[in-house]
Amino acid sequence: MSDQAIRLSGLHKAFGRNQVLRGVDLEIPAGQVTVLMGANGAGKSTLVKILCGVHAADSGEITLGGAPLVANSPSDALRAGVVTVHQNINDGVVPDLDVVSNLVLDSLAGGGGVFLRRGQMRARARQIAAAVGLEIDVRRQVSDLSLADRQLVSIARAMAHEPRLLILDEPTSSLSAVEADRLFDLVEQLRDRGVAILYISHRMSDIRRLADRIVSMRDGAISGVFEDAPLDYSGSVRAMLGHEITEVDIAIPQPGRPVLEVRDLVLRDGARPFSLEARENEVIAITGLVGSGKSDFAGALFGLAAPVSGTMRLDGGPHAPASARAAIDAGVFLCPKDRLINAVVADFDITRNLTLPFIARHSRLSFLSFRSERATAGRMIGTMGIVCQNPSDGILTLSGGNQQKVMVARWMAEAARLLILDEPFQGVDIQARRDIGHKIRETSAHRATIVFVAELDEALEIADRVLVMSEHSIVGEHRNENIDVSAIMAQVVDAEPARAAGQ
Amino acid sequence: MKDTSHLIDFAIKYGFLLLMAALIVVFGLNAEGFLSPFSAVFILQSVAITGILALGVTATLVVGGFDLSIGAVATSALMLSAYVMVVWEMSAGMAVVLCLLMGAAVGLVNGLLIVKARIPDLLATLGMMFLLVGLQRIPTEGRSISTGMALPDGSTAAGIFSPGFLMLGRHRLDLIVPDLLPLSVVFLVVIAVLVWVFLELTRHGRLMYAIGSNAQAASLAGANVNRYKIAAYMISGTLASVGGILLAARLGRGDVASGNNLLLDSVAAALIGFAVLGASKPNAFGTAIGALFVGILLQGLTMMNAPYYTQDFIKGGVLVIALVFTFALSGRGGRGRG
């Protein structure tokens, strides 16, 4: 193996009484993609944060090409050539600055000169953006960008850095297939130039596509290394979970009464009207590219923005909620995507995050019943399998995947008529995804359920029916039985050239 | 290892209260009469008005806002109540009602400026502050209001501060000793308890904290963010007007020069509250303790004959040290922005 390799040995790290890393020994060779797998809370992001100088390890050492790598701060790490794309997308971009500044932020911070050279910066930024296929006006404020574009901005910056070690912590969590594909090409180019790459993902499709070797992690220690071709994917999953993965077996039940009827809905000017029906005991997945209008549709159902035209009916009556509150009162719940922006209340503990939307249920005459809150929290932590020390722990002390489970649990705590989940699996490990999916299907008898996912795999795991959304309209419908994946993919991607031309 | 971390936890949680206890002991030993019930009541009374204002500030801090106009609202209420009784010759009840309405209305306007016109909170309430500071002086052309004052039209004002109104600020209830407990202290305690109950024990308070932490998330969870934000500013405005009414009742005069330090002192109390019990966030109990702390410090120093400028110095010094203690140890900056 090349002596450019990065070696970690005996890394320990604890947060208070929570021993997160318990002696990690790991090698990341140059010119290969090392995939790190691990369940939510296994300690992957913590490991990454130690490598890139955010946290200090309690003990253990890291060497790069044989010499010790001491990164006391992110800038040290960057100087040593360790470049990271963090799991939390908002850790990667500065919203109040333009895309140009964001793309060259690390070189601004790295020093050199006092005055900005704007023309040069802009040219460089365009080049960096083009490399990852980011087709936006680089003078726009990042705060105006969608989350996917923000993620691309932080990826683009990292890619441009000529790293020795590139760490990607769930970089595709907000990307759909097209963007992800472009990312994979780039990762491969860098690998071929001899960069060591540490890739963290919960998506098997990413892993299958990229992995040269797989390292599994469990409970803060390495539980398996797989580097012989062909890679033993199921072995790696077993090593990471400690047991076999539960297989999903979708048995499509008999749908009940119609709950939601959508007629000739137009989500934005110029979009084709579409209709849709969702019934009790039915789980519908809607898939499509990022920006195809999934969130807009969810928003229309949840009262965040009125559709341009068309009617929505809920249980036979008209459904035109004027606000989120109105929608919730009508029994329409939305678990939004991008939890850190849209869902997580950082100052609250797990319990308070869980009970937020239905706090009225836990209060009498406006007075809170802490006991009732605790009971609900305890129940949901159990049913959703949330890994935590204590229900009164701060939400941010949870790993990303467990935070996501809390956010889904929040909306499963009460009975809905229509449950809408927008990207409910963002950052969730395979087993947890299965668990959440199972839970959603198991409880779906007395409501209609719509799940928005960009990943087709996820749609197939959970849905009775898969709808394809494109250009703010439904363009295809498939019953989840002997489904023709390539046909769906065609419908998903087909619209792309048209969309690009339209813009 | 574990012991130090326990110790630090303890220090974070109780450090501030211990510091306060230590202060009381030091003053008790050095300043004769400091430990009498009278002295305790004096301290409470001296912080009653700032304390009430600080509780209002706390409500706006909870929703992630800030109200710079409270001092001006309080002095406006002071002037308004005097004007209503002395110039318009109306009753005390009318004066109180109009002041409370004024405070709530100012809060409403602040809230609308912030949520509807989307003006940053500091900016909107700063503008409101200047506006009120000017407005409250226009009817009397900058003069104080007292019975017998000459009015711009040449007549003299015949109304008086009714005894019932003055009682609000001056009456003392019997408690153990006769004539011990001033009504204003009762108001402070009642309001502090009400605000505490509201913020900690009701769902409205819970939602306000959620809004302060992540307004977007709260909104998507069904909270009416705008309404709660406006409510917070209305609470703040109303409590500030209560403070102004008490001030008027104590002064017995619409004095334009009073109330200069109300804003800074009440902001200080609310911010010190962050450090109490390691809360690292705005909270009613902390605010009340913060106000009390400043009161104890000033009372003790006064009784030890410290000149006024050393009082400022020591107030600042103790504040900084207490804060270093709490925040540096807790290792997290709380909400960062006030």
Next chain:
Amino acid sequence: MKDTSHLIDFAIKYGFLLLMAALIVVFGLNAEGFLSPFSAVFILQSVAITGILALGVTATLVVGGFDLSIGAVATSALMLSAYVMVVWEMSAGMAVVLCLLMGAAVGLVNGLLIVKARIPDLLATLGMMFLLVGLQRIPTEGRSISTGMALPDGSTAAGIFSPGFLMLGRHRLDLIVPDLLPLSVVFLVVIAVLVWVFLELTRHGRLMYAIGSNAQAASLAGANVNRYKIAAYMISGTLASVGGILLAARLGRGDVASGNNLLLDSVAAALIGFAVLGASKPNAFGTAIGALFVGILLQGLTMMNAPYYTQDFIKGGVLVIALVFTFALSGRGGRGRG
């Protein structure tokens, strides 16, 4: 449809400047002498000190902080420079150097309290404010400092404000008309340009904006967040001490004064700056315009014989209207918090 949106864009961008132009026209028509070059210079001179302080505040706002201690730093510099020259009988140069060092040191301590002890900015600088307000009065026991004053030890202070020092606040350069341009205006302009260049054109400024927007992301991209934050507070402290030096040179004595109004006025200027050119964020150009705006308003109103309380009222009213205009139209709240 497009036309209205263009119009709105235009209003957001130039509305504030247009309002200022309108004010100038109104005052020019109504107040004789308002449009003379002297009047213009007067306005500049009257805002020089608050303007310089406001530029310091801007630096801290850029990194997402806030400095409540600037008023106290300015009055401390005022007292210190007087003390150095009058009591210690040192030179003007020494006075200036010591004041600048004091300002920078206070900024350093503020910065350390905020980044190392993790005390929320409002809280840390509020404590520092109280500390300085007391401290600056201790050496003279609360008295102003002037030549011939009696010292606590019974002697009289023999030092003087040297002419060189007084020139800083009083000398006028010839510009078209002889004796037109006061040095303090030159300082204001130079400092405004320097701060603008620093914030807009250098990579340090850009990183400071990045830190203010998302300190975590900036840190992960390799920026030394703590160092930049401390630097911002040091800039603020130093500029506040420059303001204090100019104040001392203008007054020619070490006046005991609270810096509260300096603080409020400079914060107002910095916040008004948000509305200039639709920036919706702290910026040096906006701050300078904001200071100028307040100066023009007050100069015009005073020239029209408006009493001081109507000036506050109008200042508040215009501020609120200008802000509604800018922020409501722009449809986004900028950085939300100050």
Next chain:
Amino acid sequence: ADMPAPLDNPGDVKVALVRYLSTGDFFQAYLSGVEKQAAAIGVDLRVFDSRQDAALQADMVDQAIALGVDGIIIQHGLTESMQAAAQRAVEAGIKVVAFDVNVENDAIPQIEQSDRDLARLALEQAVEDNGTEFTAGYVYVPGIAPLDRRDETWVKVKAANPGIKQVAEFGTLDNPIANSVANQARSVLSANPSITVMFAPYDEFAKGVKIAVDEAGMTSQVSIYSADVSTADIAAMREAGSAWKATAATNPAVVGEVSVRALAMLLAGEDPGHNVIVPPTLITQAMLNDLDIKNMEDLGKKAPAFAHADVAVPDWMPLPAR
């Protein structure tokens, strides 16, 4: 030793000074006068500073009562808030004097520096220097008791002299006052270049006006008349060609001494009279120059009327060393 009881044992006599205003030279000098006279008698002095918080000031009187003091000096404040507190003190058998605040109580001697006299002296000088016809600017902030009293005199003088034309009235208490008033005064001067007299009956105002007059280059045209004095004011008045022509003042330290002496007389069972008036002195630029007065100490030495007030001085009263 030969003082009447209870002052024959002065160390056991506790006296409280309860202040409304404390920031600034006047108040600091007043305090030093109180301290000196109290030290000369030997009583135990406690100072309560309410920092312009009238409500707190009333509390502090109660606090002094609770402390069991023998005498209280109330320094400034609002009639409305102090009246009841002062009455409570009297009822508790405590001797009370009040400086510059009318507590409407027959048992309480009022120490006064007579603001009306201050204004009258300064304005008489203005009329003497400028005749009865001039264009005037006036600095005034209503709502501040001493300024309101000085204003009454100004209104009377204007009424008596229709030739006095007031073209501008301005004023602010924004801190630092001199700086803010300077800004206003300059605007006023450029709007009203015909002004020849500025009446600024508070030395901080006068200081600001002087800065503005100098900056506007109108030093030789405008004359400033004010009230109050300090070492720095003396220096400003004596600058070559200074526009600040005269000020009328009582020596705040003397007022402080008189306050303590009046209280001591009360304690000894003597009657200082209900109104104890400390007469003001007119201080003109010419006088300062002629006598070469550089600071307050010089002023006291060379203008004896300023240094002492033979008010409330019974035979047994020890005086501070001079």
